[in-house]
Amino acid sequence: MRSGEKPVGNIHQRVSARCHLSAIQLRCPPAFRQPSLHTFKLFVRSSTVAMGRNLLAPLLFLNFILYIVVIGFASWCLNHFINGQTYKGGVTGNGATFYFLVFAILAGVVGAASKFAGASHVRAWRSDSLGAAAASAVIAWAITALAFGLACKEIHVGGYRGWRLKALEAFIIILFFTQLLYVLLLHAGMVSGKYGPAYRDHEYGVGGHGGAAGVEKGTRV
Numbered sequence: 001m002r003s004g005e006k007p008v009g010n011i012h013q014r015v016s017a018r019c020h021l022s023a024i025q026l027r028c029p030p031a032f033r034q035p036s037l038h039t040f041k042l043f044v045r046s047s048t049v050a051m052g053r054n055l056l057a058p059l060l061f062l063n064f065i066l067y068i069v070v071i072g073f074a075s076w077c078l079n080h081f082i083n084g085q086t087y088k089g090g091v092t093g094n095g096a097t098f099y100f101l102v103f104a105i106l107a108g109v110v111g112a113a114s115k116f117a118g119a120s121h122v123r124a125w126r127s128d129s130l131g132a133a134a135a136s137a138v139i140a141w142a143i144t145a146l147a148f149g150l151a152c153k154e155i156h157v158g159g160y161r162g163w164r165l166k167a168l169e170a171f172i173i174i175l176f177f178t179q180l181l182y183v184l185l186l187h188a189g190m191v192s193g194k195y196g197p198a199y200r201d202h203e204y205g206v207g208g209h210g211g212a213a214g215v216e217k218g219t220r221v
Contacts, residue, residue, distance in 0.1 A: 064115040071108035094159040100150040111140040127197040148176040
């Protein structure tokens with residue numbers, strides 16, 4: 001063998017090793033061919049965002065069902081109360097019953113309607129869809145809080161109340177807390193971007209400075 005020449009066996013081994021490595025890279029998904037810190041951060045971010053969405057979606061569905069039940073009980077009781085059939089079903093109540101029924105049915109309608117905006121936000125999961133979902137949720141919780149106060153007053157005054165009135169009071173009390181939790185989860189993105197979109201992910205551009213105005217991009221998953 002002449003000086004300076006490389007053994008033929010070593011060359012064949014290197015070529016076969018490179019071919020084997022290329023075959024492995026072709027079989028692996030693109031995300032695992034060149035692992036990096038950026039890829040890991042994207043994976044962690046998508047996992048936390050999915051966790052926030054997975055927590056919000058079941059609570060949205062639960063509150064929607066509860067508000068539908070509230071509409072059913074409140075409409076039945078209010079209808080018999082207006083017709084003067086207070087003896088039927090135990091709708092007699094006390095002085096706070098009429099006001100409680102009015103705010104209960106109002107809370108049910110507004111709360112159920114707000115869940116459509118919430119469902120749209122869960123589907124889009126962007127900062128521009130958060131505004132409508134959060135505003136309607138806060139309004140629904142405020143009306144539910146009024147009905148909650150009247151339910152507490154009705155319980156405090158006492159008197160005979162049928163099982164439908166008692167069930168309606170229980171659902172309103174439950175919704176006061178579950179709807180508050182729903183509102184807090186909607187605004188979790190303001191604490192950290194890991195838990196969902198906030199109202200502003202980037203600053204809006206200001207026109208009149210010779211440049212194009214910035215556009216709010218939001219957060220899409």
